[in-house]
Amino acid sequence: MISKLLGLPPVRAAAKKTADWVDLQWSYLIEQLVEVAPRMHGKMLDVGCGDCPYEYIFTPYVDSYTGVEREGTFELTTSSARGGGRKPDVLYDGERLPFDDETFDCALSVQVLEHTPDPEPLVREMGRVLKKGGLLVLNAPFSFRLHEEPHDYFRYTPHGLAEMCKRAGLRAELTFPQGRLFRVLGHKLNSFLGFRLARMDGLMQDMGKLGHEGRRASTTRTWLLPVVLPAMLGVSTAARVLDWAAPDPTESLSYLVVAIKL
Numbered sequence: 001m002i003s004k005l006l007g008l009p010p011v012r013a014a015a016k017k018t019a020d021w022v023d024l025q026w027s028y029l030i031e032q033l034v035e036v037a038p039r040m041h042g043k044m045l046d047v048g049c050g051d052c053p054y055e056y057i058f059t060p061y062v063d064s065y066t067g068v069e070r071e072g073t074f075e076l077t078t079s080s081a082r083g084g085g086r087k088p089d090v091l092y093d094g095e096r097l098p099f100d101d102e103t104f105d106c107a108l109s110v111q112v113l114e115h116t117p118d119p120e121p122l123v124r125e126m127g128r129v130l131k132k133g134g135l136l137v138l139n140a141p142f143s144f145r146l147h148e149e150p151h152d153y154f155r156y157t158p159h160g161l162a163e164m165c166k167r168a169g170l171r172a173e174l175t176f177p178q179g180r181l182f183r184v185l186g187h188k189l190n191s192f193l194g195f196r197l198a199r200m201d202g203l204m205q206d207m208g209k210l211g212h213e214g215r216r217a218s219t220t221r222t223w224l225l226p227v228v229l230p231a232m233l234g235v236s237t238a239a240r241v242l243d244w245a246a247p248d249p250t251e252s253l254s255y256l257v258v259a260i261k262l
Contacts, residue, residue: 016207022236023209024187025253028178029110029139032256033057036137036174039258042105047097047126048112052086062106070094095121102131110139111254115151120164127168130261136170139256143184145191158255170259177252179243184251186239190232197221198228 020026033054040061046052049067059065069088092098107126113119126136140156162172179187194200199218204210 016209018233019204019207019209022190022232024179024183024190024236024239025144026209028183029254029256030057032176032178033110033137035176036256036258037061039135040106040108040137042131043103045097045099045104045107045126045129047107047109047122048115049088052088054108054110055086058108066090066104068092068097097125097129099129101128102134103129104134105131106135106137108137110137111141113138113140113156114144114154115148117153119154120167123164123170124168127165127170127261130170132261134261136165136259136261137256138165138259139178139254141254142252144253145188156255158257161255161257162259165257165259169262171262172257172259174258176256176258177249178254178256179239179252181248181251182239182242182246184253186235187253190235193228193232193235198224200225200228 020030034057037057038061040058042063044058044062044065046054046065046067049069052065052067055065055067067086067088068090069092071091071093090098107130109122109126113122116122123138126138130136138161140154140161142155142157144155146152158172158175158177162175165172194204198221200220201210201218203220
């Protein structure tokens with residue numbers, strides 16, 4: 001019944017908008033990408049693009065947008081498996097990016113490094129294909145649940161991200177935390193309520209979320225939704241208020257770094 005309702009575009013759109021707001025990591029990420037987007041220009045590369053969910057944020061500011069994904073990875077995503085979603089422009093072997101040196105004016109990589117067994121060469125590759133003075137927007141998790149298992153290898157501090165950029169010939173200009181202590185706690189609690197208790201994984205994918213993860217076959221416990229959904233909404237609201245009232249600078253869900261090619 002719920003899946004049929006989500007098949008109606010207005011219902012699906014409204015459900016996803018609400019789910020995006022409840023998702024404390026996603027909502028913060030989108031806010032920050034919108035904030036940094038005006039800095040981007042020229043030819044843009046999205047490394048590990050999946051189904052390019054952030055393209056709409058940057059297209060008003062760049063001349064072209066190219067999404068590149070590791071060959072084989074996209075085949076495991078929900079969008080590809082179901083025949084929908086924006087597909088990458090280029091697939092590659094996961095080693096050398098298939099572009100000449102200094103091809104792009106700016107680049108984006110969102111939650112890719114934690115799924116890369118050897119991340120430093122990938123950051124160097126992003127630096128290689130950037131023009132001098134080009135910008136890299138790099139996002140990686142710090143305190144986040146296991147996902148896309150078994151290909152989930154690392155977590156990152158802002159200092160580690162800055163050091164990797166430095167070794168790749170880039171300088172970290174700006175660093176944004178994505179949430180503080182209460183968003184971390186709220187996100188983890190909501191993940192438990194949604195994924196473990198109510199088993200909403202498949203339902204989330206039906207409304208267009210968890211697009212980088214393989215198709216979930218779990219059956220939603222619909223009888224729990226009248227309790228779980230209001231609880232998750234309340235947790236997200238409380239986490240935002242408490243993070244504003246009592247921020248803890250040592251905690252964050254993820255970090256976003258803006259680095260410049262030297």
